[in-house]
Amino acid sequence: MAKTRPEIALDSFDLAILKILQKDNATPQRTIGEAVNLSAPAVQRRIKRMEEAGVIAANCAIVDPARVGQPITIFVEVEVISETAELIDAAKAEFSAAPEVQQCYYVTGEADFILVIVVATMADYEALTRRLFFGNNNVKRFRTFVAMDRVKVGLTVPL
Amino acid sequence: MAKTRPEIALDSFDLAILKILQKDNATPQRTIGEAVNLSAPAVQRRIKRMEEAGVIAANCAIVDPARVGQPITIFVEVEVISETAELIDAAKAEFSAAPEVQQCYYVTGEADFILVIVVATMADYEALTRRLFFGNNNVKRFRTFVAMDRVKVGLTVPL
DNA sequence: GCCTGAAATGCAAGTTTGTTTCGTGGAAAG
DNA sequence: CTTTCCACGAAACAAACTTGCATTTCAGGC
Numbered sequence: 001m002a003k004t005r006p007e008i009a010l011d012s013f014d015l016a017i018l019k020i021l022q023k024d025n026a027t028p029q030r031t032i033g034e035a036v037n038l039s040a041p042a043v044q045r046r047i048k049r050m051e052e053a054g055v056i057a058a059n060c061a062i063v064d065p066a067r068v069g070q071p072i073t074i075f076v077e078v079e080v081i082s083e084t085a086e087l088i089d090a091a092k093a094e095f096s097a098a099p100e101v102q103q104c105y106y107v108t109g110e111a112d113f114i115l116v117i118v119v120a121t122m123a124d125y126e127a128l129t130r131r132l133f134f135g136n137n138n139v140k141r142f143r144t145f146v147a148m149d150r151v152k153v154g155l156t157v158p159l
Numbered sequence: 160m161a162k163t164r165p166e167i168a169l170d171s172f173d174l175a176i177l178k179i180l181q182k183d184n185a186t187p188q189r190t191i192g193e194a195v196n197l198s199a200p201a202v203q204r205r206i207k208r209m210e211e212a213g214v215i216a217a218n219c220a221i222v223d224p225a226r227v228g229q230p231i232t233i234f235v236e237v238e239v240i241s242e243t244a245e246l247i248d249a250a251k252a253e254f255s256a257a258p259e260v261q262q263c264y265y266v267t268g269e270a271d272f273i274l275v276i277v278v279a280t281m282a283d284y285e286a287l288t289r290r291l292f293f294g295n296n297n298v299k300r301f302r303t304f305v306a307m308d309r310v311k312v313g314l315t316v317p318l
Numbered sequence: 319g320c321c322t323g324a325a326a327t328g329c330a331a332g333t334t335t336g337t338t339t340c341g342t343g344g345a346a347a348g
Numbered sequence: 349c350t351t352t353c354c355a356c357g358a359a360a361c362a363a364a365c366t367t368g369c370a371t372t373t374c375a376g377g378c
Contacts, residue, residue, distance in 0.1 A: 010227065018227070021220035025184070028364060039328050044365065058221040058313075061180035065316045067214040068169065068177070075266060075273050077304075092310045099317040106308035107234060114234050114304060118316055145236075145273060149265040151251045154217075155314060157224045157277055158258040187335060198357050203336070 008053040013038060014046055015159050018055070021047070022156050025059050062154075065118050072119050073102075073147040077111035078133065081140045088112075091138060100128055111143075167212045172197060173205055174318050177214070180206070181315050184218050221313075224277050231278050232261075232306040236270035237292065240299045247271075250297060259287055270302070 010018075016036040020027055029040040029047070036043070050056045065071065080091060088106065095104045095115060103116035119125045125144075133139045169177075175195040179186055188199040188206070195202070209215045224230065239250060247265065254263045254274060262275035278284045284303075292298045 015227070018220070018222055022222055024218055025220040026218045030364075040364085041329085041366075042327060045326080048366095053226070054223055055226040056220045057223045059183055059185045060219070060221060060313075060315075061177070061184040061215045062217040062219060062314050063177055063181055063316045063318075064213055064216045067212070068174070068316055068318060070316055073264065075264065092308070096311045099315075101311060102313060102315060104311040105232065105234065105304075105306040106310055107304040107306050109304040110302065111304060113310075114306075143269065145264075145266040145268040145270060147264040147266050147273075149251070151265055151272075152255045152260060152263040153314065154219075154261060155221050155312065156219075156258075156261060157222045157227055157229055159222075159227060188337095189335075199335085200337075200358090201356060204355080 008049065008055065010050075010055065013042075014050060014055075017043060017046055018050070019159050021056070022159075070118050070120050072122065072125065073150060074117045074119065074125055075145040075147065076113075076115040076117060076133075077143045077145075078113040078115065079110075079140045079142065080112045080138050082138055083112065087138050091136070094136065095132065098128065098132060100124070101132075167208065167214065169209075169214065172201075173209060173214075176202060176205055177209070178318050180215065181318075229277050229279050231281065231284065232309060233276045233278065233284055234304040234306065235272075235274040235276060235292075236302045236304075237272040237274065238269075238299045238301065239271045239297050241297055242271065246297050250295070253295065254291065257287065257291060259283070260291075 013036055017032055020032050020035060029043045032038075033040045033043045038046075047056070065073065078091075078095075080087065091113065092104065092106065095101050095113065100117050100119050101115050102118050103114075105114045106112065107114050117125065117128065119128065129142070129144075133142050172195055176191055179191050179194060188202045191197075192199045192202045197205075206215070224232065237250075237254075239246065250272065251263070251265065254260050254272065259276050259278050260274050261277050262273075264273045265271065266273055276284065276287065278287065288301070288303075292301050
């Protein structure tokens with residue numbers, strides 16, 4: 001499943017570089033170099049190393065959902081009936097496959113899954129619940145939270 | 160606060176470009192051009208336009224938290240006592256200010272806020288709860304969900 | 319204390335990519 | 349039918365990335 005990635009040690013240079021790339025990965029290497037006191041090639045080699053090691057999982061553009069006609073963000077807590085490994089894996093696969101599901105976590109606590117969903121209209125969400133939850137025999141119950149304000153959104157890791 | 164951004168219309172070219180950039184914004188413009196049947200300069204102009212319009216909110220590297228010593232992801236549902244505008248804004252500001260708080264949403268439903276938190280250890284989380292929740296008079300109660308598996312994580316918007 | 323080797327660095331050259339310029343063509347308005 | 353306005357593509361240009369190489373640094377062994 002997940003690729004076997006070598007464990008690598010990160011020094012303070014790497015962390016400083018990551019910190020910059022997390023905010024803006026279009027920053028020229030030369031600029032990064034000046035900020036961390038390293039030459040551009042050194043920065044480039046470190047970035048490549050971290051990408052290969054999986055420290056940098058992806059480089060992507062963050063799209064504002066509201067600007068592309070998907071203004072509704074919804075959280076869902078899902079509780080399942082049976083927690084056998086097969087059924088859990090099946091649920092993971094099904095939730096992951098839905099493009100509207102932006103994030104899916106398998107969690108401990110009063111729920112089993114937490115989903116973050118992005119849709120254009122509540123009707124779309126309703127249709128999705130039929131497909132994902134009512135159409136799934138293993139879903140015991142789910143609770144919906146509609147986001148009124150995306151106060152802080154990102155995948156930034158504290159460094 | 161948020162900049163006044165012009166509303167812009169997106170055609171199928173723009174959407175196709177966004178779809179690619181959401182997966183990998185290091186894709187050369189020439190390559191994108193071939194994929195969508197447009198020249199590199201045309202792609203470049205469209206990207207710039209979407210960045211200025213806020214459709215593309217950011218370009219950033221996604222860091223794997225586990226690889227940088229922050230293996231624990233936690234969801235928290237926070238319920239507040241008083242929902243006056245001032246107190247809500249104060250809570251938003253306080254939650255946003257914490258670097259461990261990756262995401263913060265103000266929601267309807269049985270909770271008022273949902274937070275996504277990334278920490279290195281449970282002790283760190285415990286310390287954070289003292290600071291953010293027990294140290295805040297307006298927090299009535301909070302519920303914690305610890306992620307066992309980050310099944311699907313991203314900010315990809317369905318297009 | 320000195321030597322050695324692995325690893326990382328900086329510089330400079332070469333290559334790819336991003337950016338600007340400019341002339342053209344097509345669609346909407348007059 | 350003509351004009352205007354955009355957006356486009358081709359090519360020239362500038363900037364950034366990438367590679368090769370000699371040098372430095374540092375840890376471990378002699």
